[in-house]
Amino acid sequence: MNSQKFLKFSFLLKCAVIVLCQNVFFFNNIKPVNAQISGVSDTVCRELVSAGFENVFVSEVEGTIVIGYENRRFRFEPKGCSEVMKIIDQVVEQDRDIMLIIFRNKIPLLFIEYNTLSFSNFISNKISSNEFFEELQVASEKPEFEKYKAVRTNRSEFKADVALGPNVSLQFGDWDRNVQSNINLIPELNTMLTKGLTLTAQALVPLYNNFLIPEQAETQIRPGIIALNQMIRLEDNVFLNASLGYFTRSRAGFDIELRKYFGEGNFSLSLNTGYTVYKSFSPKLIEYFEDDNYFTGIVSAEYRYCPYDLTFGVKAGNFLYNNIAARFDLLRQFGELKIGFFATVTKSSDFNGGFNFSIPLPPGKYMRIKYLRVRQSKDFSLEYRAKGFSKSVGTYDTGSQLYNILMEYNADFFKKRLIKELF
Structure with missing residues (x-):
């Protein structure tokens, strides 16, 4: 009778150990993903600030990486945006959706959507400029993002x-x-x-x-x-x-x-x-x-x-x-x-x-x-x-x-x- 109880206890103990190991394995696999997302956001923000862009923020909304910035480094606004996209291409992993919000004196004026894989293919001449032009979305209004708030880095006030x-x-x-x-x-x-x-x-x-x-x-x-x-x-x-x-x-x-x-x-x-x-x-x-x-x-x-x-x-x-x-x-x-x-x-x-x-x-x-x-x-x-x-x-x-x-x-x-x- 005692041996049967011992065997049952041993069996339950083994099951508990297996479940515990599975949980540890599961959570160890999840943590690097979250850390990677946070790490990429921090890196993008740091690189944009280092390049001279102001009022920078990077966050994620429903799988889309949202990046806001203000350009006072380049005379021509499209030139500044092209530099931002090149920086993102060097940091963000492939096949991610990006939303760029271009500000002027902290007022959002343009909203740009594209996919990093399409951008990389365009830069490497795997797709034509016309193909990327069709995929690139540029809009002057985006109600769900016009009042989007985030903590900004390298603020412009009083500069x-x-x-x-x-x-x-x-x-x-x-x-x-x-x-x-x-x-x-x-x-x-x-x-x-x-x-x-x-x-x-x-x-x-x-x-x-x-x-x-x-x-x-x-x-x-x-x-x-x-x-x-x-x-x-x-x-x-x-x-x-x-x-x-x-x-x-x-x-x-x-x-x-x-x-x-x-x-x-x-x-x-x-x-x-x-x-x-x-x-x-x-x-x-x-x-x-x-x-x-x-x-x-x-x-x-x-x-x-x-x-x-x-x-x-x-x-x-x-x-x-x-x-x-x-x-x-x-x-x-x-x-x-x-x-x-x-x-x-x-x-x-x-x-x-x-x-x-x-x-x-x-x-x-x-x-x-x-x-x-x-x-x-x-x-x-x-x-x-x-x-x-x-x-x-x-x-x-x-x-x-x-x-x-x-x-x-x-x-x-x-x-x-x-x-x-x-x-």
Whole structure:
């Protein structure tokens, strides 16, 4: 009887040992997988921060690796994204789904989805660029991720970026001075204070001036744009942009814009209003109407024809100096180069027109920011008007217009340029 109990006890003990060994084996197999996922996330985050990207986070949502970042290292946003994808390819194991969220001042602007195996096959020429282009998904809105929160590394707050660039004004002169010019150097400080809130401060340093009337040519070092700007992304691809401070054309006040994008950002409608007063930091000759206070109210619409990266735009309303008018724009992007033509008409049937362009300034890669960075301006822009009368259709520049900011983040444009940057 005792021997039977002993045998039964021995049998139960063996079963318990076998079950315990199986559990130990099972959990030992699971732990390295979790550790591997965490290790990959940490490595990706560390490599992106080391490369100079800011506000970086890496997490996993339902099997997809979600990576958020902000680029202030590369002049061209698609170039920055291509570098991020190459870093991920070196760290993340094959055949994983990736979601990239591109931020600007902590506001999500683009969402990119792809598979690491497809990317590796594209880089190694196993599949064509057209095949990868079809698999790559770039969207301007993704409601489930627009408010995604995660702990960020290498935060951008209070890092100061000082950009140096030229400012050129041209006008036709007399027989002695066929073309008169005013050239200034503009140091511009930009820093982010909190999500979507930025501070811009400029100084205008005169370099050369041969304007015909000396009183029209400001020759002293003086402030340029000094403004706070708050950008907010609302639901349904709607953006609110508000600026307060000192703007161009010697105007001080506030400006508010509400813009709605349709069809992946290829069509937009905008309402803009502002109130400004005259303020000058240097003595100069002005027209009789310039020192009044003015409300502005402008409605605008833009349509983008994607095959040629061509944008048609129209603005109408009460421009600066109570000028009821309309402006028509045609702009084409050639990568970072922009060339445009415009025409304006006022209520009094005064016509004007001209062209504008913007060219990138080298180099395309900037130094990393620790606390303060000095670099060249991103681009050089110039607009020529057939008539230079100061009351012609126009308005002040706040330094933070939504149309200019978001043009580079158009989903179709970004996707095409990203493929080119990956070659």
